[in-house]
Amino acid sequence: LRKIADQWLRDxxxxxxxxxxxxxxxxxxxTGLNPASVSHSLRYLTQNGTILKxxxxxxxxxxxxxxxxxxxxxxxxxxVDLEGxxxxxxxxxxxxxxxxxxxxxxxxxxxxxVQRVIDGIQTxxxxxxxxxxxxxxxxxISCPGIINKAGQVTxxxxxxxKFPLLAELGKAFDTxxxxxxxxxxxxxxxxxxxxxxNSDNCVYIAVAxxxxxxIFVDGHPLVGRDQxxxxxxxxxxDPTAPDRCNCGKHGCLESIASSPNIWRQYAEKTGRxxxxxxxxxxxxxxxxxxxxxxxxxEVLDRAAEALGFALACLTxxxxxxxxxxxxxxxxxxxxxxxxxxxxxxLRAMLDSLEGLQVRxxxxxxxxxxxxxxxxxxxxxxxxxxxxxKICSPVLDSFxxxxxxxTHRKTRSRAKTAL
Amino acid sequence: LRKIADQWLRDxxxxxxxxxxxxxxxxxxxTGLNPASVSHSLRYLTQNGTILKxxxxxxxxxxxxxxxxxxxxxxxxxxVDLEGxxxxxxxxxxxxxxxxxxxxxxxxxxxxxVQRVIDGIQTxxxxxxxxxxxxxxxxxISCPGIINKAGQVTxxxxxxxKFPLLAELGKAFDTxxxxxxxxxxxxxxxxxxxxxxNSDNCVYIAVAxxxxxxIFVDGHPLVGRDQxxxxxxxxxxDPTAPDRCNCGKHGCLESIASSPNIWRQYAEKTGRxxxxxxxxxxxxxxxxxxxxxxxxxEVLDRAAEALGFALACLTxxxxxxxxxxxxxxxxxxxxxxxxxxxxxxLRAMLDSLEGLQVRxxxxxxxxxxxxxxxxxxxxxxxxxxxxxKICSPVLDSFxxxxxxxTHRKTRSRAKTAL
Numbered sequence: 001l002r003k004i005a006d007q008w009l010r011d012x013x014x015x016x017x018x019x020x021x022x023x024x025x026x027x028x029x030x031t032g033l034n035p036a037s038v039s040h041s042l043r044y045l046t047q048n049g050t051i052l053k054x055x056x057x058x059x060x061x062x063x064x065x066x067x068x069x070x071x072x073x074x075x076x077x078x079x080v081d082l083e084g085x086x087x088x089x090x091x092x093x094x095x096x097x098x099x100x101x102x103x104x105x106x107x108x109x110x111x112x113x114v115q116r117v118i119d120g121i122q123t124x125x126x127x128x129x130x131x132x133x134x135x136x137x138x139x140x141i142s143c144p145g146i147i148n149k150a151g152q153v154t155x156x157x158x159x160x161x162k163f164p165l166l167a168e169l170g171k172a173f174d175t176x177x178x179x180x181x182x183x184x185x186x187x188x189x190x191x192x193x194x195x196x197x198n199s200d201n202c203v204y205i206a207v208a209x210x211x212x213x214x215i216f217v218d219g220h221p222l223v224g225r226d227q228x229x230x231x232x233x234x235x236x237x238d239p240t241a242p243d244r245c246n247c248g249k250h251g252c253l254e255s256i257a258s259s260p261n262i263w264r265q266y267a268e269k270t271g272r273x274x275x276x277x278x279x280x281x282x283x284x285x286x287x288x289x290x291x292x293x294x295x296x297x298e299v300l301d302r303a304a305e306a307l308g309f310a311l312a313c314l315t316x317x318x319x320x321x322x323x324x325x326x327x328x329x330x331x332x333x334x335x336x337x338x339x340x341x342x343x344x345x346l347r348a349m350l351d352s353l354e355g356l357q358v359r360x361x362x363x364x365x366x367x368x369x370x371x372x373x374x375x376x377x378x379x380x381x382x383x384x385x386x387x388x389k390i391c392s393p394v395l396d397s398f399x400x401x402x403x404x405x406t407h408r409k410t411r412s413r414a415k416t417a418l
Numbered sequence: 419l420r421k422i423a424d425q426w427l428r429d430x431x432x433x434x435x436x437x438x439x440x441x442x443x444x445x446x447x448x449t450g451l452n453p454a455s456v457s458h459s460l461r462y463l464t465q466n467g468t469i470l471k472x473x474x475x476x477x478x479x480x481x482x483x484x485x486x487x488x489x490x491x492x493x494x495x496x497x498v499d500l501e502g503x504x505x506x507x508x509x510x511x512x513x514x515x516x517x518x519x520x521x522x523x524x525x526x527x528x529x530x531x532v533q534r535v536i537d538g539i540q541t542x543x544x545x546x547x548x549x550x551x552x553x554x555x556x557x558x559i560s561c562p563g564i565i566n567k568a569g570q571v572t573x574x575x576x577x578x579x580k581f582p583l584l585a586e587l588g589k590a591f592d593t594x595x596x597x598x599x600x601x602x603x604x605x606x607x608x609x610x611x612x613x614x615x616n617s618d619n620c621v622y623i624a625v626a627x628x629x630x631x632x633i634f635v636d637g638h639p640l641v642g643r644d645q646x647x648x649x650x651x652x653x654x655x656d657p658t659a660p661d662r663c664n665c666g667k668h669g670c671l672e673s674i675a676s677s678p679n680i681w682r683q684y685a686e687k688t689g690r691x692x693x694x695x696x697x698x699x700x701x702x703x704x705x706x707x708x709x710x711x712x713x714x715x716e717v718l719d720r721a722a723e724a725l726g727f728a729l730a731c732l733t734x735x736x737x738x739x740x741x742x743x744x745x746x747x748x749x750x751x752x753x754x755x756x757x758x759x760x761x762x763x764l765r766a767m768l769d770s771l772e773g774l775q776v777r778x779x780x781x782x783x784x785x786x787x788x789x790x791x792x793x794x795x796x797x798x799x800x801x802x803x804x805x806x807k808i809c810s811p812v813l814d815s816f817x818x819x820x821x822x823x824t825h826r827k828t829r830s831r832a833k834t835a836l
Contacts, residue, residue, distance in 0.1 A: 146769060154769070201643045213735065217647070223636050224737025225619045225773070231734040234767035236727075247767060309654075313731040316649040317631065319642025349652035349665060351564065351572075355643070 006384045008033055008041040009391055016051065016070045017377055018192065020095065023067060042068065049394030050074045070094045075390040076132055077376040078124055078139040078175070080117065081368030082158065083182040084208040084327065085259065085280045087112075088365075089120040091128065092373040094390075096193055098366070100127050105280070111159025118172045135394070137386050138176040140376030141165075142185035142368045144210050146228055151179055156246035157209040176386060178379040182206065183214035183230045184221060185371025186361075190324055191216070192374045194363045201320040204361070205232065207307065208327030211254050217318055232314065233258065237306045253310050257303035259328040265299045286332030300336055308343020315348040315356060326361035333360050424802045426451055426459040427809055434469065434488045435795055436610065438513065441485060460486065467812030468492045488512045493808040494550055495794040496542055496557040496593070498535065499786030500576065501600040502626040502745060503677065503698045505530075506783075507538040509546065510791040512808075514611055516784070518545050523698070529577025536590045553812070555804050556594040558794030559583070560603035560786045562628050564646055569597055574664035575627040594804060596797040600624065601632035601648050602639060603789025604779075608742055609634070610792045612781045619738040622779070623650065625725065626745030629672050635736055650732065651676065655724045671728050675721035677746040683717045704750030718754055726761020733766040733774060744779035751778050 011031040015022060022030075028038050045051040051074075053066040072095045081088040089102040102123045106112055121139065128136070143165065145155025151166025166179050187204040190196040196204070200219040206212055211233035215222040222229040233254035234247050241251030243261065255261050259282035266285045267274045288296035311323060329336055341358055361367055380386035429449040433440060440448075446456050463469040469492075471484040490513045499506040509518040520541045524530055539557065546554070561583065563573025569584025584597050605622040608614040614622070618637040624630055629651035633640035640647040651672035652665050659669030661679065673679055677700035684703045685692045706714035729741060747754055759776055779785055798804035 215735070217635070218638065218641050220636065220638065222736070225739040226737055226769070228737040228767075228770055229635070229735060231737070231767050231770060234770075235731050235734050236765035239764050310731075313653050313728075314735060316653050317633070317647060317732060317735060318640070319644055319646040319649070321643040346657050347654035349646075349649050350667075351644070352646055352649060352652075 004041055004044050005037070006387055008037050009045070010381050010387055012038070012041055012045070013050075013070070013387070013390065014378070014381055016068065017094070017374075017381070021054075021067055021069050027068070045391060047393075048391055050391050071394060072097055074135065074394055075137045075377075075380075076128075076135050077137055077373050077380075078121055079369045079372035079376065080121065080139065080141040081182070081185075081372055082112070082117070082155075083142060083144045083186075083206060083210075083368050084365075087117065087120060088369055089124045090366075090369045090373075091124050091132070092369065094377060096189075096370050096373050098369065099132070100124055101369070114163070114165065114168045117165075118169065121169075121173065135389075136175060137389055138178060138376045138380045139169075139173065140185075140372035140374075140379070141169075141177065141179045142182045142372040142375065143179060144182045144212065146226075147179060147181055148227075153179075155210075176380070176383070178375050180372075180375045181212075181214075181227070182368055182371070183212045185375050186326065186367050187214035187216055187221065187324075187371075188374045188378075189363055189367050189370035190361065193370055194361060194367070195324060195359055196322055199322045201318065202322040202324065203314060203318065203320050204324045204326060204367075205311070206327035207257065207325065207329040208259050211258055211307075211310075211327075213314060215314075215318060215320075217320070232310050235310055235313070237309060253306050256306040262299055262303050265302070266296055269295045269299065280328070282328050283331050286335050289332070289335040300332075301339060304336060304339030305343045307340045308345075309347050311340065311344045311358075312347035315344065315352045319352055321355060321357065323356065323358045324361050325358065326363070326367055330360050330364060422459050422462050423455070424805055426455050427463070428799050428805055430456070430459055430463070431468075431488070431805070431808065432796070432799055434486065435512070435792075435799070439472075439485050439487050445486070463809060465811075466809055468809050489812060490515055492553065492812055493555045493795075493798075494546075494553050495555055495791050495798075496539055497787045497790035497794065498539065498557065498559040499600070499790055500530070500535070500573075501560060501562045501604075501624060501628075501786050502783070505535065505538060506787055507542045508784075508787045508791075509542050509550070510787065512795060514607075514788050514791050516787065517550070518542055519787070532581070532583065532586045535583075536587065539587075539591065553807075554593060555807055556596060556794045556798045557587075557591065558603075558790035558792075558797070559587075559595065559597045560600045560790040560793065561597060562600045562630065564644075565597060565599055566645075571597075573628075594798070594801070596793050598790075598793045599630075599632075599645070600786055600789070601630045603793050604744065604785050605632035605634055605639065605742075605789075606792045606796075607781055607785050607789035608779065611788055612779060612785070613742060613777055614740055617740045619736065620740040620742065621732060621736065621738050622742045622744060622785075623729070624745035625675065625743065625747040626677050629676055629725075629728075629745075631732060633732075633736060633738075635738070650728050653728055653731070655727060671724050674724040680717055680721050683720070684714055687713045687717065698746070700746050701749050704753050707750070707753040718750075719757060722754060722757035723761045725758045726763075727765050729758065729762045729776075730765035733762065733770045737770055739773060739775065741774065741776045742779050743776065744781070744785055748778050748782065 015030050028035050049071055052069050052071050054069055055067050072093045075094045077092050079090045079092045086103050086105050090098045091100040092098050102120055143153055145153055147153050152162040153160050153165045154162055169177050190204050196202040202216050204214040213230040213232040215230050234252045236251050237253050238251035243255035244250055245252035245255035262285055263281035264274050285296050289300050363370055433448050446453050467489055470487050470489050472487055473485050490511045493512045495510050497508045497510050504521050504523050507520040508516045510516050520538055561571055563571055565571050570580040571578050571583045572580055587595050608622050614620040620634050622632040631648040631650040633648050652670045654669050655671050656669035661673035662668055663670035663673035680703055681699035682692050703714050707718050781788055
């Protein structure tokens with residue numbers, strides 16, 4: 001079966017990953033493969049149960065068309081999201097469906113012990129049925145901060161300075177690991193399943209324990225010299241501010257508008273203890289603001305001004321059509337978003353604002369998990385061994401019946417098609 | 419001779435445009451054309467005098483290699499630069515050499531009359547020798563502000579609001595016209611002839627009558643949704659500032675740090691008349707600062723803080739390796755640059771600053787002319803008719819002797835090469 005080139009399978013599965021449901025004609029058109037290669041590959045993928053042919057559409061000419069989809073459960077991934085005030089682990093499938101999940105709170109301030117990441121992944125793996133374990137392809141990890149080429153992570157919020165995350169996890173697991181900055185995984189998730197599916201100039205900004213921007217311009221992710229583009233959180237908004245940032249400077253956007261710092265300011269002004277700065281406490285500030293607590297409103301206003309200003313810089317520099325906001329902020333959309341937009345409008349150029357949309361992510365807190373899954377799927381497709389594993393016959397799947405039916409149907413059609 | 423595909427000539431001339439001097443092997447390698455097509459095209463271009471074979475290098479293996487260059491004067495262009503406090507017109511050749519130039523001051527504030535642009539171009543054209551006129555290919559125009567797809571220009575500094583520049587000039591001239599934002603022409607010039615020749619993540623920022631950034635990221639120019647990326651000048655640094663911007667807002671970067679506004683602040687503080695705000699007067703402020711005039715230093719410090727902040731936003735968001743500063747600022751490098759860099763360092767993230775270079779343009783005030791020429795060359799190569807005109811036999815050129823020699827040399831070699 002090696003006659004079917006890896007590249008054909010890769011191109012077809014990548015297209016199905018992005019569009020989810022396509023016709024044979026769309027595959028030929030979008031991949032640029034010749035129709036014979038497409039037919040050959042589709043037959044192979046259908047026989048193996050990697051893809052399904054569902055429904056038939058009557059097109060204008062009266063000719064029948066099949067609609068092709070991925071078999072959701074042809075391949076599984078473990079997705080890990082280390083961004084925010086909780087760490088999240090999930091067992092996901094080819095289309096981003098979550099089969100199991102495991103989450104736990106982490107404390108800001110203290111360095112994250114890597115054993116907790118290992119334990120979380122193992123908790124997920126322990127719960128798998130044998131059939132699921134067989135089709136586990138890779139582990140995708142969405143991680144805040146900066147990741148160098150050796151897989152070392154520098155993330156103030158995790159207390160990591162060039163921490164060899166990839167090497168440490170590699171010791172604990174046999175399964176291939178893929179690691180990516182959460183900036184990038186999140187915009188990838190938005191473009192895969194969220195509100196940026198048709199947008200070539202879009203930005204995803206997480207306001208959580210940190211603040212980072214994931215930028216797509218002219219249809220490409222913005223990477224930069226050292227893969228550090230999008231470091232919105234460490235723009236120094238006010239160098240004379242008393243707010244001290246984890247990065248060592250004063251008055252960074254993060255030190256004013258990140259979740260733990262919004263809560264810190266509220267606690268300081270109301271005489272509460274600020275020893276344990278938990279990001280999740282920001283929800284309390286949103287709640288107080290709803291009740292018109294003037295201190296909460298004052299703190300949110302200051303954070304909104306800093307955020308609006310940073311968004312204005314971004315808007316003028318990048319000229320995007322869509323800014324998506326996520327992170328803890330989604331819990332305070334009603335009291336926080338309009339304040340941010342007000343300051344954005346005050347500070348950006350009118351022409352750049354025209355036609356710009358600012359939205360809250362539709363993926364909710366699962367965006368990191370979706371992004372880590374997307375990373376794992378895309379990276380696995382690029383690896384020939386993993387690609388072939390994804391395409392291997394689905395035998396033990398609990399989805400077996402459906403597959404066999406499809407299989408039979410396809411075989412009979414294949415004769416006429418060729 | 420139509421057997422030689424336009425695309426071959428285009429690829430080869432585009433490579434020569436960018437690298438200026440290449441070997442036959444480099445052409446084959448970089449263009450991906452097959453060696454026979456390259457040989458065929460090079461013979462044609464040499465016979466016509468479009469390219470020259472200069473010198474021979476002994477390579478390691480002892481084999482002789484020719485070095486191929488453009489014939490500087492195989493094609494001419496009129497380059498127009500409307501940025502800054504002067505408008506500049508030049509008659510340039512294929513490698514950016516300036517044969518004639520015409521410059522004149524314009525006043526800030528009053529709308530620019532398009533007749534002055536037409537007159538300037540005509541002044542240049544009137545001075546051409548007939549041989550030069552024959553080989554004039556196109557007019558390239560580098561223009562500040564925003565240019566829409568219809569060639570209409572909105573530039574506060576020129577007093578233009580959707581002004582149909584392309585249409586107006588089209589009525590006056592038969593020669594093909596190419597129009598591009600000065601942001602983009604300037605970075606194009608830096609990548610062609612300046613200090614960004616090997617840089618894939620670089621930014622050019624002109625501080626003149628306006629302030630705009632021209633951004634290259636991951637090897638591509640940043641364009642944005644409406645081609646408005648890089649609008650650094652209209653980031654509102656301080657919405658409560660008294661400084662009123664041409665765009666209608668208060669406290670934009672331009673209203674604090676552009677050349678006319680630096681002079682305006684100095685004039686206001688020293689009780690001078692500010693009726694005629696000329697950008698070129700900024701040089702007087704630089705001179706006063708050199709003499710330690712406290713008012714001049716105060717004004718420059720404020721401008722430097724605003725500029726440093728804007729550069730910090732850009733540095734964090736884009737992660738470039740090189741920021742090039744140009745415009746009137748080059749006249750005050752000694753008193754202004756270190757102040758800007760100080761504030762940049764205060765406000766950007768340390769990791770992004772590491773390895774970042776900030777430089778003054780090496781192209782001086784000619785950068786816009788070089789950029790307009792680069793635009794005209796590149797655009798002409800994309801147009802089959804203009805491409806063939808560039809490649810047409812150089813007969814009347816004052817460079818004829820040199821060409822004929824080369825011609826003869828090449829012919830004899832061509833026999834052995836094939």
